[in-house]
Amino acid sequence: VKDFGIEKTLKNLGIKEENKGTSVGGKYFASGKTIESFSPVDGKLIAKIKTSGESDYDKVIETAQKAFQEFRSIPAPKRGEIVRQLGQKLRTYKDDLGKLVSYEMGKSLQEGLGEVQEMIDICDFAVGVSRQLHGYTMHSERPGHRMYEQYHPLGVVGIITAFNFPVAVWAWNTALAWICGNVTIWKPSEKTPLCAIACQNIMSEVLKENNLAEGISSVLVADHEIGQKLVDDKRVSLVSFTGSTRVGRMVSSKVAERFGKSILELGGNNAIIISKDADIDMSIIGAVFGAVGTAGQRCTSTRRLIIHESVYNEVKTRLAKAYGQLKIGNPLDENNHVGPLIDVDAVNQYEEAIKKCKKEGGKFVVEGGVLSGKEYESGCYVKPCIAEVKNSYEIVQHETFAPILYLIKYKTLEEAIAIQNDVPQGLSSAIMTQNLREAELFLSHAGSDCGIANVNIGTSGAEIGGAFGGEKETGGGRESGSDVWKYYMRRQTNTINYTAQLPLAQGIKFDL
Ligand code: UN1
Numbered sequence: 001v002k003d004f005g006i007e008k009t010l011k012n013l014g015i016k017e018e019n020k021g022t023s024v025g026g027k028y029f030a031s032g033k034t035i036e037s038f039s040p041v042d043g044k045l046i047a048k049i050k051t052s053g054e055s056d057y058d059k060v061i062e063t064a065q066k067a068f069q070e071f072r073s074i075p076a077p078k079r080g081e082i083v084r085q086l087g088q089k090l091r092t093y094k095d096d097l098g099k100l101v102s103y104e105m106g107k108s109l110q111e112g113l114g115e116v117q118e119m120i121d122i123c124d125f126a127v128g129v130s131r132q133l134h135g136y137t138m139h140s141e142r143p144g145h146r147m148y149e150q151y152h153p154l155g156v157v158g159i160i161t162a163f164n165f166p167v168a169v170w171a172w173n174t175a176l177a178w179i180c181g182n183v184t185i186w187k188p189s190e191k192t193p194l195c196a197i198a199c200q201n202i203m204s205e206v207l208k209e210n211n212l213a214e215g216i217s218s219v220l221v222a223d224h225e226i227g228q229k230l231v232d233d234k235r236v237s238l239v240s241f242t243g244s245t246r247v248g249r250m251v252s253s254k255v256a257e258r259f260g261k262s263i264l265e266l267g268g269n270n271a272i273i274i275s276k277d278a279d280i281d282m283s284i285i286g287a288v289f290g291a292v293g294t295a296g297q298r299c300t301s302t303r304r305l306i307i308h309e310s311v312y313n314e315v316k317t318r319l320a321k322a323y324g325q326l327k328i329g330n331p332l333d334e335n336n337h338v339g340p341l342i343d344v345d346a347v348n349q350y351e352e353a354i355k356k357c358k359k360e361g362g363k364f365v366v367e368g369g370v371l372s373g374k375e376y377e378s379g380c381y382v383k384p385c386i387a388e389v390k391n392s393y394e395i396v397q398h399e400t401f402a403p404i405l406y407l408i409k410y411k412t413l414e415e416a417i418a419i420q421n422d423v424p425q426g427l428s429s430a431i432m433t434q435n436l437r438e439a440e441l442f443l444s445h446a447g448s449d450c451g452i453a454n455v456n457i458g459t460s461g462a463e464i465g466g467a468f469g470g471e472k473e474t475g476g477g478r479e480s481g482s483d484v485w486k487y488y489m490r491r492q493t494n495t496i497n498y499t500a501q502l503p504l505a506q507g508i509k510f511d512l
Contacts, residue, residue, distance in 0.1 A: 004332040006103055012096045013198040015047055021193055021221025022052035024063045025214020026204040029056035032222060037194050040106040040340040041330055043378035049193050052222040060218050061235050064156045064183045067215030072153045072181040079179050080130025085206045086175070087123030090116060093202055097167060097195075099332065104194050105166050106340040106380065107294045108331040119171035121464045122480060126175035129485050133180065144499030151489035153181030154237035154261070158230045160251070162243045163342050164297045164401070166192035167199055169265075172464065172480045173240045174217065180488040182238075185218045187230055191342055193221045234258055238488065241265070242299075245399075245425070245473045252475065263487055264475025265468070267399040268427030270450075270459035271304035271420045273442065274315055275413065278308075278432035279456070283315065286432065286458035287405070288322050292338050292384045293460060296403030297346075299474075300428045300452070300460035304396065304406045306416045312409050316365055319386060319405075323366045326384060329375050340380035341402060350382050350402035356395040357404070362387040368404065391419045399425060413438055421449045427470030428452040428459040451478070 020028040021035075032053035037046045052060065071079070090097070094116045102112035135149035157177040161169045166188065174184045188196035200219040207216060220226060231239055231254045240263040241251045248266040255262040272290065274283045290302030307315050331339030341347050347370055354368050368385030375381075384403035389396050396406050410416040420429055429450040431442040439455045441447055451470035452462060462468055467478040478484050504510060 004099070004330075006099065006332075009096045009099045009103075010046070013093065013100055014201040015100070015194055015198060018048045018050070019194070019197055021049040021197060022056055022060060022219065023197070023200050023204065024060055024218040025207050025216065027063070027214050029059055031056050035190060035193065035221075037104060037192070039103050040342055040378050040380040041103055041332065043380075046104060047194060049197070049221055052220055052226060054226070057220075057222075057226055057229055060185060060220055061156065061233065063215035064185055064218055065215070065235060067213035068153070068155050068183045070213045071183055071216050074181070076130045076133055076179055076181065079181060080127040082206060082210060082212070083123050083130065083175050083178055084127045085210070086203060087120050087127070089202050089206060090120050090123065094120070097198055097202075100198055101167055101195055102331050102339070104192050105163060106331055106342060107297075108336065108339055109334060111294055112331075115165060115168045118168040118464055122171050122175045125464055125481060126179045129176070130179035133485065133489070135491070140495060141505060142497070142503045144497060144501070146496045146498065147494065149491055149493045151180070151486065151491055154488060154490055155182060156236050157182045157184045157488065158236040158239045159184055159186045160227055160230070160239065160241045160243065161186070161188050163189040163191035164294060164299070165242075166195035169242050169479070170196070170199060172468070176485050177488045178216070180485055182488055183216045183218075185220055185230065185236070187220045187222065187227050190221075190223065196221060231255060232258070234260070237261060238263065240477070240479065245475070248475050261487070263469075263477035263479060265299065265477050265479055266473060266475040267425050268299045268301070268470060268474060269303050269397070269399050269423040269425040270300055270428040271306050271430075272302055272459060273410075273413075273416045273420060273431040273433075274305060274307045274311060275416075275431060275433035275435065275438055276308040276310045277435040277438060278311065279434060280311060280314060280318065282456065283432040284318050284322055286430070287319065288326075290458035290460050291405040292326060292403045295338055295341055295382070296384070297342065297401045298460050300462065302405065302459045303399065304391070304408060304420075306408045306410050306419050308416070309409050309411055316407060320366050323384060323386065328371060328381055328383065338384060338403065340378055341382060342380070344379050346401060347380055347382060349400060350404065353395055353398075353400040353402065353404055354385065357387050357389065357393065360389075360393040360395060362389045362393065362395075362406075365407065391422055397423055413441060417442065417447055424473040425470065426450045426472035427474040428454070428462070430454040430457060430459050432456055
C-alpha cells in the first residue's frame with residue numbers, strides 16, 4: 001500500500017505520535033482525557049491527542065484576555081503584517097497541510113490544497129482590509145460639533161468549526177478577527193484535531209518570530225462540554241459557529257441570553273435549477289462536482305437538481321453516465337474523484353437517508369451502497385447516488401451530509417424558484433441558463449432566497465472575496481469577504497463639541 005509520504009508530512013507539521021491538543025501560542029495546557037484521530041482514508045490511527053480539561057479552560061481564557069490588552073494597541077496595518085506573515089507561512093506549508101487535510105478528513109488532495117489556498121487568499125484579503133477599517137463621518141445638527149464613527153476590537157473571539165473544512169473556516173475567522181485587533185480561541189471538531197494542531201504550530205512560529213503574546217492565537221482541543229463553556233462565557237465577546245442547525249440553534253440562544261454576539265454558519269440544502277436554456281455540458285460538470293465533491297460533505301454541496309421537463313431525461317441519462325465513470329478511493333491518489341465519508345457514523349446516516357428516501361417513494365436512478373474490500377477497509381467509502389423525488393419528502397427537506405443527489409422536475413421558472421426556496425435552509429443556490437430574463441428573475445427579489453445565488457456555476461466553491469453565509473435555518477451569519485470585518489468589531493459613534501457653548505440636540509432648552 002502506498003503511504004503517499006504521510007509520515008513525512010506529519011513530521012513537517014510538528015505532529016507527533018502523542019500530541020498536546022490545547023496550545024496558547026506555543027504553551028500547552030492538557031489535563032483532559034486523551035482522544036485519538038483515525039484516518040477515514042485507511043482506518044489507521046494517525047496520532048493521540050491529550051485534550052484540555054476543566055482546569056485548563058480558565059487559564060486559556062485568561063491568557064487570551066491578557067494578550068488582548070497588548071494586541072488591541074498594535075495599529076491595525078501592523079496587525080495586517082502579522083496576517084501577511086501567516087499567509088507566507090501557509091504558502092510554504094501548503095503541500096503538507098493540504099495533504100494532512102486530505103488524510104485526516106478524507107477530501108481529495110486537490111480539494112485539500114484548495115482549502116489551504118482559501119486560507120492564503122483570506123490572509124491576502126485581510127491584509128488589505130487592515131488599512132480599510134473605515135467608519136463614516138457625519139454632519140452634526142449643532143454648530144461647532146463634529147460627528148464620526150469608529151470601530152474598536154471586541155476582545156476574545158471564540159471559533160467553533162466543523163470537520164468538513166478543518167482549516168479554511170478557522171482562517172476566514174481568524175484572519176479578520178486579528179486585523180480587527182481581537183484574539184482568538186479555536187475549538188476545532190474532535191474529528192479533525194490534528195489539522196488544528198498543525199495550523200496552531202504554524203501560527204505559533206509567526207507569533208514567536210514577532211515576539212508577540214502567546215494568547216493571540218489559541219487552539220482548544222476538547223470535548224463538547226468545554227465547547228459549551230466557551231459559548232456560555234461572558235468573557236468571549238463573539239462566538240463564530242459552523243456546524244449543524246440543531247447545535248447552532250442552541251449556540252445562538254445561549255449566546256443571545258448573555259447578549260454576546262454570534263456568527264452562525266449552519267446547514268444548507270442547495271439546489272441548481274437546470275433550465276431549458278441551460279448549457280447541458282456545463283450543467284453536468286457543475287452538478288456532479290457540487291454533489292460528489294468532498295463526498296457531499298460541504299455545506300454548499302449540491303443536494304437538489306430542479307430540472308426543466310424538456311431536458312429532464314437527457315440530464316438524467318447523462319448524469320447516470322457520469323456517475324458510472326466516478327472513481328472512488330484513496331483521496332490522496334489523484335486518479336480518484338471521491339474519497340471517504342468522515343466516519344462510520346456518517347456512513348450510517350447516509351444509509352438511513354437512502355432507506356427513508358425509498359420509503360417515501362424515491363426512485364433511484366443510480367443506486368448507493370457502502371463499499372467494502374481492498375482499499376475500502378476503513379468502512380467509510382460509499383457510492384454517490386441519485387434519486388428522483390418530490391421536494392416535499394421529509395428526507396429531501398433535511399440536509400444529509402453525504403453524496404445523495406435528488407432530481408425534481410419543473411414546468412415554469414416561477415415553479416422552479418418556489419421549489420428551490422421551499423426548504424428550511426437558505427445557503428447556496430444556482431441557475432444554469434443562457435437566457436438573461438431567467439437569470440435576472442432568479443437573482444431578483446422574487447428569486448432565490450439564499451445568501452448565495454449563482455448563474456452558470458454550481459452551488460459550492462465560493463471565493464473568499466464575497467460574504468459567505470445564508471438565510472433561514474442557515475443562521476443568517478456571514479464570514480470571509482466584503483464588509484464582514486464589521487462583525488468582529490464594536491461600533492462607536494463619537495460627537496465632539498469644539499465650541500464654548502453647550503447646545504443640546506433637537507433644540508432642547510436647559511438653562512441653570
Ligand atoms: C463549508 O462547507 O463549510 O464554497 C464551507 C465552498 C467553500 C466553503 C465551504 N469555499 O464550497
